[in-house]
Amino acid sequence: MQTKQLKLYFLVLVLTCGIVLVALGGGLWNQSGFWLFQWQHQAFQMLCHQLPERSFWINGQPMAVCSRCLGIYSAFAIFWITMPLWAKWTFPNLLSPKKLALSALILNFIDVVGNMLGFWQNTLLSRLVLGILLGSTGALIFSRDFFLTTIKSKGINHGRVTTTNS
């Protein structure tokens, strides 16, 4: 397996793992003090609404992000870490990573709007699942950017023109 831009890959890996750890909030470390003013909560105040009733709780304290954001960050981190394993996946044109990510984004948007307008009531779990969808497809976009797998030629295209200049 060939690699490229490894520095960037490892930088993002460290940063995303760090973000997931911070997102879990002060409950993970049994921090004392009112959770609303713990540094983890303050760090995410520009990125997430942090409503406690929309967040998972650890040790009697809500996480620093809502369940949807937790899904996004954790799935992105897991897919990023395991990128070498699935870098050889091939996606059909109809289900390209970009299209999958866009679909997941639209799905999340519909869920937020539908919930706001009272069409349905989403739950902690449904928001987490939709967040996981968005985070994982977001990482899939980079499936060919850091690890390259060599595909063995079967010889079926020998002598044929397989690419065209568009």
Add this chain to the structure above:
Amino acid sequence: MEESQQQTVNEQPSYWTSVGIAALIFGILYFAISLIGGYAMINSEPSGSMFGNMNQTVSSSIACLVGICGAILAIWHYSKTYGGLSITLGKGALIGLYVAIATAIVVTVLNQFWNVIDPTYTERLMDSMIANFEAMEGVPEGQKQQMVDSIASEFKNSNTLWGITKGFLMNTVILGIGNLITGMIGAKIFGKDEG
């Protein structure tokens, strides 16, 4: 001669205009949403809920993840302005990081500016938050008092130089990481692939 030709090939147009535009738009947007949420909380009756009434919840939900969209806008603007430009992942990440820093500056400046326009805003917000906590049911009095004390001391510290600097640095770090990643996503979507 050869050197100058090489330089021209390597030179890419500046992305600072795109960074500035995205940071301004998203900084103002974030500030406006949080301000609307703040005034909604101030002007509502204490509900006994952690963050006030439904209006505030709605504005908070809209604000969710707004902060990391700036990088995508910056890269879209950059690639649209200089059509056919190849944007590497590293460059996308860098643009995202700059957008985050600039957005955090815009929000910090606007927050301070608003304190001049409405000097009572922070105090009223604090009073409203405390009233909400006091109206909470099922929370032991001792714990309630501890929460109220925390709110009062935190709001007091937030307007000191250290409080402002701490808030700015925290916003910059988390926004920076978020925008770094969305900057890379933007580069994948809008940048011309180098192959």
